Amino acid sequence: QVHRAYNFNAGPSALPLPVLQKAQEELVDFRGSGMSVMELSHRSALYEEVHNEAISLLKELYGIPEEYHVLFLQGGASLQFSMVPMNFLPADKKAGYVMTGAWAEKALAEAKLIGEVFEAASTKEEAYRRIPQFDELKYEAGTAYLHLTSNNTIYGTQWTDFPDTGDVPLIADMSSDILCKPVDVSKFALIYAGAQKNLGPSGVTVVILRPDMLERASKNLPTMLRYATHVKNNSLYNTPPTFGIYMLGEVLKWVKTMGGTRELERLNREKANLIYDAIDNSNGFYRGHAEPGSRSLMNITFRLQSEELEKKFLADAKKEGFVGLNGHRSVGGCRASAYNAVPREACQALRDFMIRFQTENA
Numbered sequence: 001q002v003h004r005a006y007n008f009n010a011g012p013s014a015l016p017l018p019v020l021q022k023a024q025e026e027l028v029d030f031r032g033s034g035m036s037v038m039e040l041s042h043r044s045a046l047y048e049e050v051h052n053e054a055i056s057l058l059k060e061l062y063g064i065p066e067e068y069h070v071l072f073l074q075g076g077a078s079l080q081f082s083m084v085p086m087n088f089l090p091a092d093k094k095a096g097y098v099m100t101g102a103w104a105e106k107a108l109a110e111a112k113l114i115g116e117v118f119e120a121a122s123t124k125e126e127a128y129r130r131i132p133q134f135d136e137l138k139y140e141a142g143t144a145y146l147h148l149t150s151n152n153t154i155y156g157t158q159w160t161d162f163p164d165t166g167d168v169p170l171i172a173d174m175s176s177d178i179l180c181k182p183v184d185v186s187k188f189a190l191i192y193a194g195a196q197k198n199l200g201p202s203g204v205t206v207v208i209l210r211p212d213m214l215e216r217a218s219k220n221l222p223t224m225l226r227y228a229t230h231v232k233n234n235s236l237y238n239t240p241p242t243f244g245i246y247m248l249g250e251v252l253k254w255v256k257t258m259g260g261t262r263e264l265e266r267l268n269r270e271k272a273n274l275i276y277d278a279i280d281n282s283n284g285f286y287r288g289h290a291e292p293g294s295r296s297l298m299n300i301t302f303r304l305q306s307e308e309l310e311k312k313f314l315a316d317a318k319k320e321g322f323v324g325l326n327g328h329r330s331v332g333g334c335r336a337s338a339y340n341a342v343p344r345e346a347c348q349a350l351r352d353f354m355i356r357f358q359t360e361n362a
């Protein structure tokens, strides 16, 4: 029996054990090559197989329309905060940002460096406890695109459905909830996500792009910052993060064996509810940060009655083998990140611990 922590890290975060074990098994001699994946040329047929398989599996599992491009880039979701406006925010237009948390703020700040932006909606005044309703979204004439963050990793809120934006391209940062449930990808002009939560190790950033977007993209950009470069070269313009892409492919195979996104959603709901129920049935001992209608399946945020008690909660949890339950350093409190690869047993164990801790400390 391998020792595995109850890993509730916000990212990088838990990976499926079978994926780690397979990677271990294949590490020094990948498919009879006498080399590890990391040692293969990115121009070799063997690597290309890994690369293309990951692309087609993601398309299949996420229901990505055939004509869409799937790219594997570097620089994290943070570089996408810049690449999106660089490519798609021309001087005569404005980009709308839906402000639902700290990552949306960062995305907006980067876009501001490139061009004109406006807040299409914001719940900042309400401590980002909720996702705005569709009728709160404002569009301005000549909106270049509307940007939203599908899951707010720090505040623990998540969109349940997405607005129809008509001719305005909808762009989403799905870093912390991609593949946690089925999504109608055809609503989006561009989706991006750092891999290190639901998709694999850090170092790869997935971009899903509707092809017509390339026609409106700026041509006056450095080669590496143009989506067109990576589309044209199947994300092999330069050396891609080959090991990360291999791991991503293995995580996708695991998602398939788990029954795909529909089954993962069912499981994720069950997992999150184990913890939300412990909060809701605690008579106010634990207080959820997000409004119930906006609660995230991935990041469960809560507070205790005092910072002192929170400190004790985190210290006791640590002793019992729980990792990563502290809230983001910017907001404090507690957060359990129950991404796809976090097993149900870990959530059950956390729930049991929360109930026990309450009994002992109420």
Ligand code: PMP
Pocket: 010, 011, 075, 076, 077, 078, 079, 103, 149, 151, 152, 153, 173, 174, 175, 176, 194, 195
């Ligand atoms: N967006 C969201 C929603 C995130 O959760 C994160 C990372 N936690 C980022 C962007 C930044 O991602 P990266 O570190 O890959 O740049």
